[in-house]
Amino acid sequence: MSGPPRELLRPRHWPSWLGLGLLSLGLLLPRRWRDAIAARVGDRQYRRHVKARETVELNLTCCFPDWSEDERRRVAREHFRSYARAIADQPLSWWDLSGRRVPRRCRVTGLEHLQAAHAEGAAVILLSPHITAVDFGGLALTPHADLSTMVNRLDNPVLQWAVHLGRARHGNVFLREDGLRPVVRALRAGAVFYYMPDEDLGPRDSVFAPFFGMEKATLTSLGRLARLARAKVVPIMACYNVEQRRYEVNLRPALFDFPSGDDDADARVMNAALEESIRQCPAQYLWNQRLFLSRPDGSRMAYPKRARRR
Numbered sequence: 189m190s191g192p193p194r195e196l197l198r199p200r201h202w203p204s205w206l207g208l209g210l211l212s213l214g215l216l217l218p219r220r221w222r223d224a225i226a227a228r229v230g231d232r233q234y235r236r237h238v239k240a241r242e243t244v245e246l247n248l249t250c251c252f253p254d255w256s257e258d259e260r261r262r263v264a265r266e267h268f269r270s271y272a273r274a275i276a277d278q279p280l281s282w283w284d285l286s287g288r289r290v291p292r293r294c295r296v297t298g299l300e301h302l303q304a305a306h307a308e309g310a311a312v313i314l315l316s317p318h319i320t321a322v323d324f325g326g327l328a329l330t331p332h333a334d335l336s337t338m339v340n341r342l343d344n345p346v347l348q349w350a351v352h353l354g355r356a357r358h359g360n361v362f363l364r365e366d367g368l369r370p371v372v373r374a375l376r377a378g379a380v381f382y383y384m385p386d387e388d389l390g391p392r393d394s395v396f397a398p399f400f401g402m403e404k405a406t407l408t409s410l411g412r413l414a415r416l417a418r419a420k421v422v423p424i425m426a427c428y429n430v431e432q433r434r435y436e437v438n439l440r441p442a443l444f445d446f447p448s449g450d451d452d453a454d455a456r457v458m459n460a461a462l463e464e465s466i467r468q469c470p471a472q473y474l475w476n477q478r479l480f481l482s483r484p485d486g487s488r489m490a491y492p493k494r495a496r497r498r
Contacts, residue, residue, distance in 0.1 A: 201345070204346035223430070227269045241264060244267055250402050252400070270471055293434055294426075295435070296437045299332060302314075302332065302380070305442055310420045311378065312381070312422055313419045314423075314439075315443075316425065317425070317466050321427055322384065322426060330359065333380040335379065336374045359382075372417050375413070375419055381413070386479075388478060388479055394482070403480075405482035408451045408455060423440045424437065425466075
């Protein structure tokens with residue numbers, strides 16, 4: 189394992205290293221203790237981070253108008269708990285040097301759908317929503333596939349180094365700023381690409397398609413990637429099972445007749461597949477995203493302003 193760059197060892201980064209060290213020490217605690225601590229931290233974040241809580245509750249109101257207010261609050265609170273638990277579990281990927289420790293903590297179902305696509309000689313794109321357990325969905329599949337994924341660069345350089353180290357140990361990691369060309373090359377070389385195209389990145393390169401009954405700016409990149417790489421698209425969902433205290437990863441059959449060549453039709457199919465995944469464990473979806481910021485009439489939804497980054 190390579191060490192961090194010298195720049196990251198300067199005193200101004202020591203608080204970040206202290207935080208990573210404390211997170212790593214948490215792995216020494218029994219699983220049930222870590223879950224209990226994460227739940228307490230999540231409840232505290234739910235109370236204190238008002239803007240994030242309002243964003244989560246606004247998204248839930250848009251997507252589940254038939255739910256009662258109490259139900260939406262319950263799911264919102266569980267979302268914060270799930271987020272805290274995922275952060276507490278991050279060091280599992282940093283220190284799993286053998287690549288076997290994390291998969292043993294996960295249960296994978298539907299692996300035959302990935303194998304069926306490979307049997308046809310097709311490249312595979314795993315379609316996932318942004319979820320708290322996303323890293324564990326990928327890590328659970330490392331014994332079965334040569335994985336790659338695309339991520340945003342993190343603001344904290346120490347955290348960026350640690351997270352990248354954990355992910356790159358188990359597959360190729362591309363930065364969004366590098367575009368799709370390296371992804372296409374990896375797919376054509378046989379890699380399985382773990383993709384989360386559910387963000388609202390604005391109207392450019394997007395079409396508006398239904399998502400939980402709301403018109404959402406939806407990226408068309410999935411169809412383009414599948415067409416360029418002649419890839420099958422297999423939906424995947426990773427959740428943490430609170431009762432059994434393990435991660436569960438579920439793969440479903442590849443999308444039928446995808447891509448169709450029609451961006452609007454493909455966006456509808458993609459969003460429907462993402463909805464089906466999210467409904468498996470709604471609280472573990474990242475509802476803190478500004479999902480419906482772009483509106484079809486050119487306006488922007490009035491989400492709470494984000495806190496200034498430090």
